[in-house]
Amino acid sequence: xxxxxxxxxxxxxxxxxxxxxxxxxxxxxxxxxxxxxxxxxxxxxxxxxxxxxxxxxxxxxxxxxxxxxxxxxxxxxxxxxxxxxxxxxxxxxxxxxxxxxxxxxxxxxxxxxxxxxxxxxxxxxxxxxxxxxxxxxxxxxxxxxxxxxxxxxxxxxxxxxxxxxxxxxxxxxxxxxxxxxxxxxxxxxxxxxxxxxxxxxxxxxxxxxxxxxxxxxxxxxxxxxxxxxxxxxxxxxxxxxxxxxxxxxxxxxxxxxxxxxxxxxxxxxxxxxxxxxxxxxxxxxxxxxxxxxxxxxxxxxxxxxxxxxxxxxxxxxxxxxxxxxxxxxxxxxxxxxxxxxxxx
Amino acid sequence: xxxxxxxxxxxxxxxxxxxxxxxxxxxxxxxxxxxxxxxxxxxxxxxxxxxxxxxxxxxxxxxxxxxxxxxxxxxxxxxxxxxxxxxxxxxxxxxxxxxxxxxxxxxxxxxxxxxxxxxxxxxxxxxxxxxxxxxxxxxxxxxxxxxxxxxxxxxxxxxx
Numbered sequence: 085x086x087x088x089x090x091x092x093x094x095x096x097x098x099x100x101x102x103x104x105x106x107x108x109x110x111x112x113x114x115x116x117x118x119x120x121x122x123x124x125x126x127x128x129x130x131x132x133x134x135x136x137x138x139x140x141x142x143x144x145x146x147x148x149x150x151x152x153x154x155x156x157x158x159x160x161x162x163x164x165x166x167x168x169x170x171x172x173x174x175x176x177x178x179x180x181x182x183x184x185x186x187x188x189x190x191x192x193x194x195x196x197x198x199x200x201x202x203x204x205x206x207x208x209x210x211x212x213x214x215x216x217x218x219x220x221x222x223x224x225x226x227x228x229x230x231x232x233x234x235x236x237x238x239x240x241x242x243x244x245x246x247x248x249x250x251x252x253x254x255x256x257x258x259x260x261x262x263x264x265x266x267x268x269x270x271x272x273x274x275x276x277x278x279x280x281x282x283x284x285x286x287x288x289x290x291x292x293x294x295x296x297x298x299x300x301x302x303x304x305x306x307x308x309x310x311x312x313x314x315x316x317x318x319x320x321x322x323x324x325x326x327x328x329x330x331x332x333x334x335x336x337x338x339x340x341x342x343x344x345x346x347x348x349x350x351x352x353x354x355x356x357x358x359x360x361x362x363x364x365x366x367x368x369x370x371x372x373x374x375x376x377x378x379x380x381x382x383x384x385x386x387x388x389x390x391x392x393x394x395x396x397x398x399x400x401x402x403x404x405x406x407x408x409x410x411x412x413x414x415x416x417x418x419x420x421x422x423x424x425x426x427x428x
Numbered sequence: 429x430x431x432x433x434x435x436x437x438x439x440x441x442x443x444x445x446x447x448x449x450x451x452x453x454x455x456x457x458x459x460x461x462x463x464x465x466x467x468x469x470x471x472x473x474x475x476x477x478x479x480x481x482x483x484x485x486x487x488x489x490x491x492x493x494x495x496x497x498x499x500x501x502x503x504x505x506x507x508x509x510x511x512x513x514x515x516x517x518x519x520x521x522x523x524x525x526x527x528x529x530x531x532x533x534x535x536x537x538x539x540x541x542x543x544x545x546x547x548x549x550x551x552x553x554x555x556x557x558x559x560x561x562x563x564x565x566x567x568x569x570x571x572x573x574x575x576x577x578x579x580x581x582x583x584x585x586x587x588x
Binding site: 250253254292327330331334335338339342343346358360361362363 | 499502505506508509510511512513515516517539541560
């Protein structure tokens with residue numbers, strides 16, 4: 085009897101990637117779900133004996149799904165595959181009953197090791213006398229169509245997770261990770277995508293240029309000014325020092341932008357060069373902050389990530405901006421990610 | 429042993445490291461200096477042999493120790509690079525400006541990059557401090573801000 089395996093992830097790229105790296109000789113029946121609610125339905129039909137579950141999803145996220153499975157004692161062993169790699173996230177899902185936690189993007193070896201360790205899969209024996217039989221890799225998930233937007237979103241998701249983890253370690257807090265939004269807009273409309281700081285009276289921001297392998301972009305961190313008091317305290321800066329706001333802004337900018345670009349670079353197989361950060365504006369309105377970018381680039385790809393720290397009045401936006409001239413290079417690198425093999 | 433080609437290559441790289449107009453300092457977790465390039469030697473007047481193995485804060489007492497240790501500690505523990513810009517602190521090392529005659533700055537403004545340097549096992553053991561001279565940029569920004577203030581301020585008639 086084949087094992088019923090379910091992959092639950094809102095990103096079509098993640099579903100496709102995971103489907104492809106499942107061991108080829110594994111006798112399973114595979115189903116897909118886009119969010120927790122859909123997953124629960126399939127699990128109730130017995131289709132999720134082993135469920136690979138993402139955490140950050142719309143409609144019903146991974147935490148709620150795990151809680152439901154436990155509450156109704158549903159037949160599912162859950163392996164969490166997440167871009168959110170904070171130690172606290174791992175602790176929470178294990179406590180909710182998941183048996184293991186692996187980070188995105190995952191690879192064949194890691195997944196296979198865990199499947200073997202928990203007895204879901206036995207590696208085929210390689211006998212030295214008979215030549216190894218060539219296993220035809222079933223094209224699992226090959227029918228899944230991945231849109232350009234889905235790819236950007238998933239790549240941002242993983243990069244955001246890296247940044248969140250670093251932030252959590254640096255500040256010893258739990259970072260609530262949102263679902264990144266991807267927009268292709270005119271530079272003059274940038275202020276419209278800033279969800280996290282839209283209610284802010286005034287904001288402060290730093291921006292940092294980066295470049296690698298034909299991909300140019302800017303990473304921007306925008307702070308709600310109301311967050312500075314809590315932030316300075318968390319960072320252990322001297323809040324009587326007049327410079328503490330600037331210090332907090334740059335410390336957080338360093339952490340988030342650095343980790344995010346590293347996560348982005350790893351997925352795109354690009355090592356980025358970073359310029360020094362530049363202060364975009366201090367204690368100004370959102371509209372004023374971005375006014376100088378109005379005449380530049382016609383269109384930009386904007387990935388917006390709104391961070392909140394649990395238990396604190398701290399809100400800030402991380403914005404990754406790519407001018408349209410960078411898109412061909414970006415799409416070329418993303419194609420490697422979709423194909424699943426590294427460029428030579 | 430290195431062969432002739434490798435020696436030449438190494439020699440060339442050392443020449444570039446020496447001539448590049450950027451300061452390079454490497455310290456370990458106890459802030460003992462293990463590298464001090466020519467830029468640093470020339471601007472500070474302290475030769476590499478003088479500072480080798482010495483504590484960074486005794487070589488450069490102008491550095492705000494608690495503040496810098498905080499930044500360095502984070503770079504060590506998180507393994508991610510950090511940037512310090514002149515708007516935060518005008519300089520890390522107090523150097524004279526490059527143009528002693530026509531320059532107007534009292535000191536060399538600096539942007540700093542802190543690089544975590546890992547060993548072959550991937551552990552971060554050393555910290556690279558890269559020092560960029562940004563005096564011209566800083567001076568331009570300061571004089572622009574001054575000008576802007578003069579233009580927008582209401583004239584003080586009393587002063588006339």
